[in-house]
Amino acid sequence: MAKTSKIVKNERRKAVVARHAERRAQLKAVIARPTTSDDERAAAVRELRRQPRDASATRVRNRDASDGRPRGHLRKFGLSRVKFRDLAHAGHLPGVRTSSW
Secondary structure, three states: OOOHHHHHHHHHHHHHHHHHHHHHHHHHHHHHOOOOOHHHHHHHHHHHHHOOHHHOHHHOOOOOOOOOOOOOEEOOOOEEHHHHHHHHHHOOOOOOOOOOO
């Protein structure tokens, strides 16, 4: 089980990312557009740098939904490899079967 403070911090980061997503997309579009003037592009870069660091989506960490484990995350199930194995062997994951050949 991960520390509760780390899980809460990650949830707060998700909220910050959602709050700033639209404006960041607009600024990045201005920066990437080839017809943008140099002054406009520089102003967009300055504003993008002024935003909080946690507004970037890369700051969010994928964590296990049940216990918050940060490593070995399986995106399709939202679980860590350890919890996935436990639940699969217990038969709690629909559509998941143990392999046999």
